[in-house]
Amino acid sequence: MTSPCNTDDCTGRVVLKNGLKFFIKYFILSFFIVLIVLVVCSISGLDIKNVMSSQEFKNGVHNNPISSYIRIILITPLIEEIIFRLWQSFKKLHIGISTFVISYVILSLFILPHTHNGYIGSIQSVYFEHVFVKTAISTLMASSIFFINQNKLSSFKDKYGHVTILISVFLFALGHLTNVRCEWYIYPFIIIMCMPQLVLGTTATYFRLRIGFFAGVLLHCLNNLITSFNLF
Numbered sequence: 679m680t681s682p683c684n685t686d687d688c689t690g691r692v693v694l695k696n697g698l699k700f701f702i703k704y705f706i707l708s709f710f711i712v713l714i715v716l717v718v719c720s721i722s723g724l725d726i727k728n729v730m731s732s733q734e735f736k737n738g739v740h741n742n743p744i745s746s747y748i749r750i751i752l753i754t755p756l757i758e759e760i761i762f763r764l765w766q767s768f769k770k771l772h773i774g775i776s777t778f779v780i781s782y783v784i785l786s787l788f789i790l791p792h793t794h795n796g797y798i799g800s801i802q803s804v805y806f807e808h809v810f811v812k813t814a815i816s817t818l819m820a821s822s823i824f825f826i827n828q829n830k831l832s833s834f835k836d837k838y839g840h841v842t843i844l845i846s847v848f849l850f851a852l853g854h855l856t857n858v859r860c861e862w863y864i865y866p867f868i869i870i871m872c873m874p875q876l877v878l879g880t881t882a883t884y885f886r887l888r889i890g891f892f893a894g895v896l897l898h899c900l901n902n903l904i905t906s907f908n909l910f
Contacts, residue, residue: 689888716871751902766886777820785815846883
């Protein structure tokens with residue numbers, strides 16, 4: 679005799695089942711495609727380096743294993759999910775939180791000057807410079823969201839929500855190109871190496887829209903746990 683479940687519970691289980699089946703199937707497929715790309719590049723003499731395989735990064739991990747483990751498995755997935763998927767509800771609070779994090783990251787990496795490009799543990803040191811200034815600017819940027827009428831956000835969601843969400847999935851995948859170091863002319867070929875992140879982003883978005891934000895976070899944490907074994 680099967681145990682009864684309400685509609686929400688049954689729907690959640692179906693979403694989890696379908697999402698995980700999609701993720702496992704296409705993640706394995708994308709892994710082999712990436713492997714083929716790496717083999718072809720190696721045979722062709724094309725130099726491709728992964729930042730997470732660099733000695734500096736690995737030294738940071740080995741010198742601070744516990745904090746590095748927490749950062750890679752827990753903190754990074756949470757931050758990336760806030761940036762790329764929390765706002766997908768199109769609620770002001772969620773958009774505001776995403777805006778704060780996005781602003782802080784952009785200020786750290788591209789706008790404010792920094793004196794050191796290394797790592798503190800496994801975290802880029804640029805995030806620890808000008809903390810007060812970046813926090814203040816990011817707070818102002820996030821606060822501006824609350825001046826937008828919620829009805830306008832809902833209207834935007836109805837008209838352009840699917841497009842913006844689709845764009846965010848591709849940006850999430852392409853953003854991981856920053857993990858690769860190679861000559862610029864190889865990048866069109868290297869985009870294929872983002873396929874695992876495209877699969878992850880698609881599944882996490884599916885979870886976020888159907889059963890909630892933290893389901894995508896948990897999937898992202900699991901993905902990073904599996905893919906980071908070579909660091910420890």
